[in-house]
Amino acid sequence: MKFGQGFEAALARDEYPREWIDHAISYKKLKKCIKRVQQELASLGLDKETLDALWQHVNTGATEVGGQLGERLQYSVDGNEKLIFTPKLTIVIDPRDGSPMDAWLSPDTRRILKRLAKTEDGRRPSVATVNEIVPGGQDQQLETVEIPLTSDSEFFQILTRELSDLDHLQNSERSQLEVEIAQLGRELRALRSSRSKRSKKEIEAWRMIFELYTDAEVFMSSHEADAGARDAAHAQKQYAEFNKALAAHQNQIIQLGKEGNSALDRFLRVNIKLLRLIKFQEINHMALNKILKKFDKRTALRARSSVSNTLTHSPLMAQNLAKATCFTISEELLNIIPQLNDYLCPVCFSISYKPIRLRCGHIFCIRCMVVLQREEQDRCPMCREGVVLDASSDNLDKDLMKFMEKNFKVAVRTKQKENEIQAGIDRWGAQYENAQKCIVM
Template sequence: MKFGQDFQAALARDEYPQQWIDSAISYKKLKKCIKRVQEELQSLGLDKGILDELWQHVDIGPNNGEVSAADTRLHYSMDGASEVKFTPKLTIAIDPTDGSPVDAWLSSNTRRVLRELAKSSHTTSDSSSSRSNSVVGRSEVRGSLSHDKAEPRADLPADPDCPSEIQQNERAQHLETIEVPLTSDSEFFQILRRELADLDSLQQSERERMEKEIIKLGHELRDLKSNKSKKSRQEIEVWRRIFELYSDAEVFLSSHEADAGSRDYTHAQQHFQHFSKALQAQQNGVLKLSKPVAESLGRFLNINIKLLRLMKFQDINRTALAKIMKKFDKRTALHAQSSIQSSLITTPYLAQNLARATCFTISEEILTVIPQLNDYLCPICFSISWKPVRLRCNHIFCIRCMIVLQRQEKTHCPLCREEVVMEANADDVDREMMKFLKSNFRADVKQKQKDNELAAGIDRWGAQYESSQKCIIM
């Protein structure tokens, strides 16, 4: 099955809204435009085989196959690429003495057509008449030709002492060029630009809609957190567990070295499924959802599903764009991807990382509302940093681990290796952070206090202290 059919099937299969489908890349329509471009080039004597022959004698730069700026023998460009209307054009260097293309072994028919174009340009320049009516031969209905005159070329014999690049530059200064406007190309890229603008608009509106839902949910969580009732505290703990599972799943962004960065749709979908399964397992076990939490959780999951759906739609349209540009170059030999695609990929639809932008909003408006215990663990014992000692290097450790380090006379910070451990004292306990931890992690703080008391008793009375704390009722 060809890509065009696969593309249409994907749009229909996923049941996208009609507005989305109307904004998608019109792959079949653009394919028909490519056929008209081929016919136009053939009418000028420049079919694919001939253009391939011309490109063989053009210097290709080291970056992405781009044509060297110093090579003027053949150049495909686009005037007004940032405006609504623009005209792609093919610039061909010719020998001013006979109008022949430079360094190209072409058919006699192509040479004849290009000579007619050159003669037409000369006539236009000499008579100062309108260029649009001066084209003769097969280019008569193709629009105007611009002709850049240069000084008559002098014979430039090969100089063994002169570098070839300098010779080429001197030679280029004595060449003349003709510019062939390509009407069908203009139609192709105008359609493409218009559709990319539609996709930009669609993506922006959908993103704004998702952000409104995220902000609304964030306000609900803030209201819940400000409520000091026992029920509210229980619901906050449920949300804390949900967000812990969500953060561990790393649905859209990965922090692992092997695949750090944004995930594509396929991997994001897989990680969202892992999160959904883990959440379901918790619901079947210890995680009990009240009706308000269940409703808010449903909206949170729906936000993620919408983002995944929009990412998938973005991916298939990006693939359609890559395919149609590849087909354009394959059938026309105009090297459009290396010449003008940079003006296309600057559109927000192609350049913007949708998942990263939306995940930032989720993090700022939702995840940070309910702090996660993992963000406040001591780097040594991996339990809550109670009481938090902030060293001069600004790293934080729980007071129990700091006492152990000082007893062992370890002077260096375990994280940055700065000599700051032995100078720490009671004044370095972060009182504001203590208040924050006690307010947000009551159960964890209470357990850490018990553990610290037990450890202190063992230090003073020995290992038998632990067993003496166990009370046996007869």
């Protein structure tokens, strides 16, 4: 299946709203425009074969004479931050008679270009002057004139308008997502400030949900191998894994109650909409690349290299959308309910209770600090600064300890029990641990 047909089929599926489809790249219209560009160039004696040969001649000449001949033919598509593109085809002429410098061009092409290089009163509308180094080391002053094309301007006007529409759509949809995320944030803050037993169970359920969501890394990866924004296909796969993990914790999700489940449904819809929007922008970006490639292939004008630099910084890029929305989710939702993973000791990977804050600023659980000091290891495991042996009871972060006791009661109780057992082993030996196991049994 040709790309154009596949693109239309993808847009015709039910997953995209009508408004989105109306803002999509008009691939067929742009293809027709390319045909008009071809016809216009052919009428000037610059058909694809002639332009291909001219580019080849220019490249060969540039190698032979120090790189200056590359200015004999230029096609540039200047773009700005507002995605406004201005195409321009220029060619070097002989200042003596206004004829094209490349003598090998066909008589018809030379005659047409020579006529374009003159105004009605016979003067040449020179737009620039260049110096070319000819064999022998002498400078030769040449002039460049712009060849007027209307069809390529039409092509880039259509493209400019449609890219602007896509950016407007993306910004509008992103704003709506941020409004929904902010509303969920307000509900979670209200839930957290409540002191009812019911709210505590709901908070624990949300903590579990956000932990699963963070672990899934749906839209952004923190792994070295694929760090950064995920493409739509990979994000869809990770989202499916997240839903699978949720299904395995239904007993905890039940604790959310009616309103909590409604909020969870809205959170899932935000993710689904973001997935759909990223996929929509990806196929439009692909359509953009395909139509520019087709433009260059059929016209030999080599526009893609000029346009690509501007498009790289366009909001149309789905990666930018993923980063921005994930940041909003993190700030507005994930930070409201503290996650245990953010408070783990980097040595034993359990909760940093009781938290010892070293002079370098890094935090460890008290048990790991005791072990390090007993082994006379002075360097911080994180930054290698010699601060461990200086630590004392004054380094206990009491505010952080209260925070942990309030937000991670189960983890704190487990860690306290582990510390008590380890302290008993230190005092009475390994038999203490065996005795504790017998007591539990």
